[in-house]
Each structure stands twice: as structure tokens, then as C-alpha cells.
Amino acid sequence: MEFFRQYGSEIATLTLEHLWLAGAAMVFATAVAVPAGILLTRRPRWAGPVIAVANILQTIPSLAMFGFLLPLPWLGDRAARIAILALTAYAVLPILRNTYAGIRGIDPSVIEVARALGLTDRQRLAMVELPLAASFILAGLRTATVTCIGIATIAAAVGAGGLGELIFRGVASVDNRLVLAGAIPAALLALAADAVLGLLERWWRVPAS
Amino acid sequence: MGAAIEFRDTCFATGEGRLLLDHVSLDVEEGSVLAVLGRSGSGKTTLLRTVNRMVEPTSGEVLVRGQRAGDLDLIALRHSIGYVIQETGLFPHFTVERNVGLVLEAEGRPRPERTHRSHELLQAVGLEPATYASRYPHQLSGGQRQRVGLARALAARPSILLMDEPFGALDPLTRSEMQDLLKGLLQSMQMTVLLVTHDLDEALYLGDRVILLDQGRVIADLRAAEFVDSPQPEVEAYVRAHRRGERSAANHSGAQPAPPAERRG
Numbered sequence: 374m375e376f377f378r379q380y381g382s383e384i385a386t387l388t389l390e391h392l393w394l395a396g397a398a399m400v401f402a403t404a405v406a407v408p409a410g411i412l413l414t415r416r417p418r419w420a421g422p423v424i425a426v427a428n429i430l431q432t433i434p435s436l437a438m439f440g441f442l443l444p445l446p447w448l449g450d451r452a453a454r455i456a457i458l459a460l461t462a463y464a465v466l467p468i469l470r471n472t473y474a475g476i477r478g479i480d481p482s483v484i485e486v487a488r489a490l491g492l493t494d495r496q497r498l499a500m501v502e503l504p505l506a507a508s509f510i511l512a513g514l515r516t517a518t519v520t521c522i523g524i525a526t527i528a529a530a531v532g533a534g535g536l537g538e539l540i541f542r543g544v545a546s547v548d549n550r551l552v553l554a555g556a557i558p559a560a561l562l563a564l565a566a567d568a569v570l571g572l573l574e575r576w577w578r579v580p581a582s
Numbered sequence: 583m584g585a586a587i588e589f590r591d592t593c594f595a596t597g598e599g600r601l602l603l604d605h606v607s608l609d610v611e612e613g614s615v616l617a618v619l620g621r622s623g624s625g626k627t628t629l630l631r632t633v634n635r636m637v638e639p640t641s642g643e644v645l646v647r648g649q650r651a652g653d654l655d656l657i658a659l660r661h662s663i664g665y666v667i668q669e670t671g672l673f674p675h676f677t678v679e680r681n682v683g684l685v686l687e688a689e690g691r692p693r694p695e696r697t698h699r700s701h702e703l704l705q706a707v708g709l710e711p712a713t714y715a716s717r718y719p720h721q722l723s724g725g726q727r728q729r730v731g732l733a734r735a736l737a738a739r740p741s742i743l744l745m746d747e748p749f750g751a752l753d754p755l756t757r758s759e760m761q762d763l764l765k766g767l768l769q770s771m772q773m774t775v776l777l778v779t780h781d782l783d784e785a786l787y788l789g790d791r792v793i794l795l796d797q798g799r800v801i802a803d804l805r806a807a808e809f810v811d812s813p814q815p816e817v818e819a820y821v822r823a824h825r826r827g828e829r830s831a832a833n834h835s836g837a838q839p840a841p842p843a844e845r846r847g
Contacts, residue, residue, distance in 0.1 A: 491660030
């Protein structure tokens, strides 16, 4: 109890910061990856190479990724920007891959008829492809969100704040309570995001005919 | 009456140089039904798809209502041509009503008009709108889905209907019901139909004219009534292949007279 009186408001602030980092990264990643995924379905030849690059980004250890980004001049000393950029890089792949796979996975006869009946490219995308791929795209967003919330704990290493702050401090001072005070809210955030997006995903799933 | 569709030396070669359509020249009379027979891979589907420019001929041309298809606005051309395929391609996330009204929706017509037309067409294809309009495709049987596919193709009152093995996946009884339905609809609507089929019986029942494709070439072009009795070897072979069961059953029973296809054989 004593512990909570001491750290309660800090945990709340850091949780909000954590959400802000992960949330901002998700907004950027979605804005990049969904259109890019759609573009790849129009140019399937590029899909292999582009997804490979996104894959490689994904394999960079997160601590190293934050380190790589530190010296970039245009990021200045704004630690939050670095963190958001790094998180965006991790979030892009699952969204991109699922957008691409979701649209490519639509029953070809449905796409065929949409074209043959004279839907324009834009109508086909808005009326047929996006709704039918929606549950797939949401599954990608879900994976990306959970990943982001997890990796955002590393952001504290470059001074960007978030719940990692408590974890790093706890590790440094060998105080398990501090480690848990960071780790438990981060885990709960991830679980909550997973559950909410999972519900949305099920909501959007189209029954197979 | 003039030709609704004209193929002029139409060729289509794949990227690897395989010729799927080999100098096809053919007129399809306005208001007539042309049945297209041929083996798988003989170019039937490709021929059909050049009309709504799902496939662009690599040489030669296709004229639709007297105008080169390539010169027409692609979207307007497709809105004016109905399209029905074996897999139906119904939109699984739309209700039956919205599926049927889709072309009108794409044209930006107001909702009341779409609803009215959808219900009218559902009625025409034998699906009670009160029961079926709000259902989804996965809640329908194969035959019902095909009825919806047909209704959707007719929504914008097309003057041309392209059908690619429309009833190929249905059981024989449902198939014959659908054939009767289509025949009835064609009597009340002035439409030119290109019907790709594997089913000789269907071709003869629905077609005014029957053509046989082989390796992208039209090797027979006959009135439906003449097809079965044509002495042309390729046509004979095709007819014979369709009647094997009939003959074999006749042989077993012993007493039946040989069916017409065998008389010549």
C-alpha cells in the first residue's frame, strides 16, 4: 500500500505515456502499411521484396533498433520520436502482410464478377476488397498492437518514458516491486488491446458461402 | 436484325505465346442465343471474356452493337453486359437484395429504385423477396445462389448476357429448372446470349446456334436443330461422347433401338 501511495500517480502517468507511444506508432504504421498492402495487391511482383524488407526490420532486436535510430540528426534529442519511429517499423510488417494476404485471399470469382459487372477500381476496393479483408487486416492490427505495447517498454532505454521506465529502474535498483509495477500494467494493456481488437475482428468476419 | 456481337479475326495469345483464340470470325444475331461447346482449354471462356473486355484480343477485334469494344468506355460497356459464372461470385458480405442491385448501386442509382428492381428480379427468378431479400449468400442452396447470380446480371437491363457454364455445378434436376427459368426469361426480355457450356443437352435446349471450338478455332457453326445430325466427324465425336451412357444402357437391356447418334457410326 505504501508502495502504491508512493508510485501510484507515476504508474498512471507512465501508462498514459506508454499508450501514447504505442498508439501513435500504430496510427503511423496503419497509415503506411494498409495503403502499401493494397498497392502490393495491384503489383504482386513487388510483394515478395517489400515483405522481405519488412521482415528484416522485424528481426532487428528492439534494443539495437532504438540504438540505431539515436544518432539520426533529424530526430534530434526528441526521444519520443525515436521510440515512435522504431515502434512503427515493428508494426508495419503484420499490418502490411495481413492487408496483402487478406485481399489476395478473397475468392477470385468474387473479384472477377466485381470487375466484370463494371465496378471501378475504387468501388471494388471500397465495396468488396476492404470489407472482405477487414477481419484479416484487423488481425494484423491486433498482432502489431500487442507487439508495440511490448516493445514500447524498451523505449525507456532511450529516455522516451513509458512503463519501461519503472522496469529499468527496478532492474537497476534490484527492486522487484518496481519491475512488476512496470511489467504488470504493460501486460494488462496488451491483453486489453488484444481482447478488444479480437472482438472487432470476429465482428467483421464474413461467413464463407 | 443486325449482329449484337461480331468477332473479326479475333486472336488471343497468352504471354507464353499459346494461341487461345485463333482468328475467330463470327456474328451473333441480336436477340439470339449462341451456345459455345468445346473441350476444356479450347478457348470458350476466353472468347466470352473478350466481349466485356475481361480479356483484350491480341489481334483482330470484337464489335459490340456495331462499335469496337476497345473504343467504348470500359465501365459503361460492362454495365451494359450481364455476366454469370458457375461459381456465382456472389458477394458474401452483402444481402441477396444488395447483391442483385449492385450494378445499379455502382451506377449511383437511388436506393428505392434499387430495392424495387431487386425485388422485381428476385420475383422473376422465383425467389420470394419477402423471404430471400435479406438473406446472405451462405444461407442459400446452390440453385438459389445461381438464381441470385442471374438476377444480379439482369439488374441493369443489359442487352447482352454472357454466361460461363452457369449451371455446371448444379444437380441435373435443379439444372433443368434453371434452364427452363432462363428460357422463360429470354422470351420476355430481348437479349443476346453467349452461353459457354459443357452440356450438349443444354446447348441444344437453349441455343439457337451452336458452335464447337477446338484449340481456339471455330470448327463447327450450326443451327441447334442441325447439330446432332451433322455428318462432320468432330461434331459426331462430340455428340457420341455425350451419349455413351444412353447407348450402354440400351445395349444391356437388349431390346432398345440404337439411339440416333449411333445410326451413322
